[in-house]
Amino acid sequence: MDPCDETSEEDFILGNVEDFRKDFTSRIWLTYREEFPPMPGSTLTSDCGWGCMLRAGQMMLAQALMLHFMGRDWTWSEALTLQPLDTKTRTTTAAKRLVASLETSLQGSHNSLDQRPKSVHQAQAQGSAEEADEHLKEMYHRTLVSWFGDSPSAQLGLHRLVRLGLSMGKQAGDWYGPAVVAHILKKAVEEAMDPGLAGITAYVSQDCTVYSADVMDSHREPKDRQASDSPQNNQPAPPSSRAVIILVPVRLGGEKTNPDYFNFTKSILSLEYCIGIIGGKPKQACYFVGFQDDSLIYMDPHYCQSFVDVSTSDFPLQSYHCPSPKKMPFHKMDPSCTIGFYSRSAQDFEKIRQELSKVLQPSAKEKYPAFTFVQGHGRDYDLSAGLTPEKREWPFIRDPRRTVTTAGDFVLL
Numbered sequence: 001m002d003p004c005d006e007t008s009e010e011d012f013i014l015g016n017v018e019d020f021r022k023d024f025t026s027r028i029w030l031t032y033r034e035e036f037p038p039m040p041g042s043t044l045t046s047d048c049g050w051g052c053m054l055r056a057g058q059m060m061l062a063q064a065l066m067l068h069f070m071g072r073d074w075t076w077s078e079a080l081t082l083q084p085l086d087t088k089t090r091t092t093t094a095a096k097r098l099v100a101s102l103e104t105s106l107q108g109s110h111n112s113l114d115q116r117p118k119s120v121h122q123a124q125a126q127g128s129a130e131e132a133d134e135h136l137k138e139m140y141h142r143t144l145v146s147w148f149g150d151s152p153s154a155q156l157g158l159h160r161l162v163r164l165g166l167s168m169g170k171q172a173g174d175w176y177g178p179a180v181v182a183h184i185l186k187k188a189v190e191e192a193m194d195p196g197l198a199g200i201t202a203y204v205s206q207d208c209t210v211y212s213a214d215v216m217d218s219h220r221e222p223k224d225r226q227a228s229d230s231p232q233n234n235q236p237a238p239p240s241s242r243a244v245i246i247l248v249p250v251r252l253g254g255e256k257t258n259p260d261y262f263n264f265t266k267s268i269l270s271l272e273y274c275i276g277i278i279g280g281k282p283k284q285a286c287y288f289v290g291f292q293d294d295s296l297i298y299m300d301p302h303y304c305q306s307f308v309d310v311s312t313s314d315f316p317l318q319s320y321h322c323p324s325p326k327k328m329p330f331h332k333m334d335p336s337c338t339i340g341f342y343s344r345s346a347q348d349f350e351k352i353r354q355e356l357s358k359v360l361q362p363s364a365k366e367k368y369p370a371f372t373f374v375q376g377h378g379r380d381y382d383l384s385a386g387l388t389p390e391k392r393e394w395p396f397i398r399d400p401r402r403t404v405t406t407a408g409d410f411v412l413l
Helices: 018-026 052-070 092-109 111-115 120-126 129-147 158-166 178-191 212-219 223-228 259-270 346-359
Strands: 200-204 209-211 243-251 274-281 284-292 295-299 326-329 336-343 372-374 405-407 410-412
Touching: 052 129, 052 158, 052 178, 052 200, 052 243, 052 274, 052 284, 052 336, 158 178, 178 200, 178 243, 178 274, 178 336, 200 212, 209 212, 212 243, 212 346, 243 346, 259 274, 259 284, 259 346, 336 346, 346 372
Parallel strands: 200 243, 209 372
Antiparallel strands: 243 336, 274 284, 274 336, 284 295, 295 326, 405 410
16 A cells, blocks of 8 residues: 555546535544654554554544534634645655644744633633634644544554554554454543543444444443542532444445445435545545545545644644545445444434434345344344344354355455
């Protein structure tokens, strides 16, 4: 996988309306970086050429956190000021020039960030409630980006993801598939120690099946945390429920993506609680965020940029936002992918389940849905029991009597 792979003219989207550009550019963009501290268990100081799926997963997770903290309508005030990317910024030298120029431009106009009010109450004293709310969201924006910094201490940074991947047999420099990344993201969110992340967790479906009772359990605040944070510490009690990031690894076809799934993919990406799809071309990951006609719109992690120290109060934000959306014909999409959803509450999940159940109804051409919802807990089901041979064909359930081959993270029968 070459970090400087070629880009054809068809990849670039031209003539987008201003609202789309503002929404797209406001999303957090995580790309290859270099010159950061060595990865756990290795001497690697860059993820160029191997970390694209982890970066795509980070972007999807960042989108969920943006919905959680700032809402779907939030956009970055500087979104439309970024200049379109030149393909030369894929190279190391150009990336260094880009970051250096950004740091220079920020010295005059953005050094005042650390002098902003440090609390919502102070902001309200200086302006309107709307200004205070906007200031709070900008604080969340900067904090959110810092969680994805390239240092061992970053809550959701690449170093943390690689460390968690070690327990799954993955090492820095390996290829990470979308299903493995889903489980790594789940562990990262669950183990995050920052109090700001206490109100959100993650769930990964099993064998293309979302078990509703398991998601509902995830929405409930753990009893041990409620006990430890009880009012006896003179602290406000934590919320009784948490938001849940629902991650669904699927395979949309065999060796190639089945074109019958394109309308399904469009429908999924059109849902307001969908946080996108991580997948891409074979061995070249990206983060799908929308579609245009018969092409998928995506954010590309294959830009090698220099390390940014996000521990400083005024670190430059520009390299974490992408002004240039790209597109890919649907038929080039690798069938192995993970779909993400954000559910704020148990009530939201019930609405999501009902709406998705309609989207998941297979068409006349499709033999089975991409995934399904089942009542109860996953542990209550013996996935291989009581299934007809036809049912065993889906969704990737291993039958020991048959010869199997693997592709990506899935077992193909």
